[in-house]
Amino acid sequence: MDHRPQAWGRPRDDVYGAYDASYLQNSGPKTVTQSPVVTGTSVIAIKFNEGVVIAADNLASYGSLARFTDVKRLRVFLDSSVVGFGGDVSDMQFLDRHLNELAIDEAYDAAEPTPETPTSPGTLNAANLHKYLQKLMYRRRNDFDPLWNQILVAGLDAASKPFLASVDLRGTAFTSPSLATGFGSALAQPIMRKYAATEEDAARLTREQAVDVVKECMKVLFYRDARSLDKYSIAVVTKAGVELKENEQLERQSWAFAERIKGYGTQTV
């Protein structure tokens, strides 16, 4: 499997052969399809008994170059949900501005402030937000102008139960007790499944356990994903709100295993 964002949405060469560029003539529909330029790698998230933990590193790569090392890829929505973006960074910025507008509109529609709730940020929950993003992504795909991202939405649903769902550049949407985008779906997802294979498992996880699992996964990703960084953001969403930390450093790294890895480059086994 090719996990590079550049390969998303393209027919696999090993199955269909190299793409025949002669099809790219002026005839046919106008396609505005882009390809990602500056990209972010995995976003990972896992549910626990009373919320969701979500994390992504702070790197934006320009191809294989680690170009920007301070890009925040987790975004808080209405103080109650977190959206994590993998894939193209400019499309992420577009979505960020778009979600800002949505939040402002929602605040206008929100109920008048009362003494009990002096600030009412609106009632659009994570499930509503995910549904909206799914419609948006699918619409853009149908315009042949997709937003080249895979997105995780973490928060609470209408019944105040933990909610975690994914939507990608084609508008494909699904949920799971744990989710990971990009290379994380190969490297982090199996680890998270050990702790939360089912919703019941996730409902038994404590917040501390969930944070530990996510931190462990971020470490594995930094060890093995060449487009990753040891500086990352992590957010915990519960009924109490969102706790977002944007400048975390991977701790207790051990590269001892690296010596045993052989078979790359000019090295002979």
Place this chain on the structure above:
Amino acid sequence: MFRNNYDNDSVTFSPQGRIFQVEYAAEAVKQGSVVVGIASKTHAVLVAIKRNAEELSSYQKKLFPIDEHVGIAIAGLTSDARVLSNFMKQQCLGHRLTYGRNMPVRSLVDMIGSKAQVNTQHYGKRPYGVGLLVAGVDESGPHLFEFQPSGMTEEMQAFAIGARSQMARTYLEKNLDAFAACGREELVRHGLKALKESLVQDRELTVENTSVGIAGVSKAEDGSTKVEPFKVFDGQDVNAWIESVADNKEGGAAEGEGMDVDG
């Protein structure tokens, strides 16, 4: 014959600063039979008097469900109300499709407000000749809104529009403090009593001419909300309510039915 030079269209101000076409549209609302709406902390109810054009005809509907959680009561031109009602149904459906939730009542009302205001600002258009009471529940609780042909919308605790509605409003003003704490049945009874105030001599509330619409919401222990969908009650379904506010049943506190009303 006296002729007003400033009432030919809805875009020209009179020298006194009035727009006559909009004021005439507001008069059309007063031609319609009366509708009353009340909101409490848990419910929003609409009650209405239906009219029949003649003895042999059926009664014109006054209450319309819009979506699972919203309904409207109309006073004025029914055909204009149909346009607004269809628009509101579409907006609610679209909102449900894109966000997967009930549309907040305030944003729904704001949309018809904007739509109606446009008609007062373009030459060749006319204002809607209908007023609405919009009752519904959303995540911030039950709501009642008034909508006028001018495009004005306002959230209300209780209100009445239509013919002779001033009498009903006087009743509502007198009992305003009681509404917030009212339960479902009590709120309906207050509505029907307000409705009775505005009835002309010799007319009464009957199962033929009375409509009741109710939407409610309750908070479960886990913090989730349970919605009682907006439902319109007609005919025999409103009989118990009507009997409970009958004149010889003072106070209306008596529960249940079956008591003799004759004598």
